[in-house]
Amino acid sequence: MSALPMEGWLAAHPPPRRIALFPVAEDTGYTVEDWLKLPESGERIELIDGSFVVSPVPRPLHAVCAGGLRAVLTAAAKAAKSDLVVLETVGVRVGEDSLIPDVAVVPRDLAMANPAVIPASEVVAVAEVVSPGPSNRRRDYEIKPPKYAKAGIEVFIRVEIEGTDVPHVEVLELGPEGYETVGQAKAGEVLTLTKPFPVSFDPAELFEA
DSSP, rough: SSSSSSSHHHHHHHHOOOSSSSOOOOOOOOOOOHTTTTTOOSEEEEEEEEEEEEEEEOOHHHHHHHHHHHHHHHHHHHHHOSSSSESOOOOOEEEEEOOOOOOEEHHHHHHOOOOOOOEGGGOOOOEEEEOOSHHHIIIIIIIIHHHHHHOOOOEEEEEEEEEOOOOOEEEEEEETTTEEEEEEEEEEEEEEEEESSSSEEOOGGGGOO
């Protein structure tokens, strides 16, 4: 018996057409409005400088760390009776970009309104867990922080999960020239933040979620 399909089978059963994930961009690049129209794909898609940047699903350790940071910050917010809430992987409109920080701190009433994207003007802090790979490191060190700073987000937290004595947490606050490091600690040390609410923790706790 031949392994080839019967004559006329392909004509009667054509292969499915490829589905375009993105619309064709204008000469000026994609917009936030284009980003909002994207279908659900199971991937993290950010809009940076008019281009869609697709990141793979985070690895388990990355997810554990982001969840641990959210848990630590949420407990501190509740202890301070803050009206802020800590969220993971939400869309934030930063100028003409749509970024997706690993963790964001926003007003609770805004979160409960369930907007499709949160304006950066309403975000008081963001955090990025650095993923492996040079492109990811460049995004979390060189590309996204200046955008967050320009948008006026007061606190930026960066977490390293590769190397020795990890997690290593760096806290930056907005100054006259952009973000300035105000604190950092590795596993086994204690890091204290005063913004967006008081909190002290050992970065090792982020792996205990």
